[in-house]
Amino acid sequence: DTAVSQTPKYLVTQMGNDKSIKCEQNLGHDTMYWYKQDSKKFLKIMFSYNNKELIINETVPNRFSPKSPDKAHLNLHINSLELGDSAVYFCASSKIAGGSYNEQFFGPGTRLTVL
């Protein structure tokens, strides 16, 4: 009955590779997000997406692209991985209406290590 799930939990790869992280939510939420948490635990929004609009944080390199096959999924694709991409990536979701106050629920995180 996991609310927001991510796979894989750990991802180790070489520089220059392309990789994907999957995210699924079973909460019926309208909006999904990707956040990056660096080695100092600083959390930064990367993208938000609902079925109408993708909003990109302008600081995110265009090597990162979210793809949503349906409302319950938002996958993160990363091309040409760099050492600085090593971090923990969190997926989150929220409901935009109905008194939910946009409270965001986070997935377990994917620890990406680029060698």
Add this chain to the structure above:
Amino acid sequence: ELKVEQNPLFLSMQEGKNYTIYCNYSTTSDRLYWYRQDPGKSLESLFVLLSNGAVKQEGRLMASLDTKARLSTLHITAAVHDLSATYFCAVKGGGADGLTFGKGTHLIIQP
């Protein structure tokens, strides 16, 4: 640019003591969130504060919001070891229509 500042960033305290974590933010926002993160784990939502003067309590934790001062506090009463974690405040707004987080307060509660 929306900025969220927490202090202290690190706090070591003894069980049974009281303490407060402060969260200041730089621009007007209509909601503020507190999250808890245990080492190697995800973020757990603690409180959602929506209006000026809002106060919410859960066990030994109490959060309040002063929108005029752009300040939220998380007060810990009679701390116990199980409360050791990193606590983040976050404000709606900033880039990509997501949350802008403070740097987190790493709280260690010693027996």
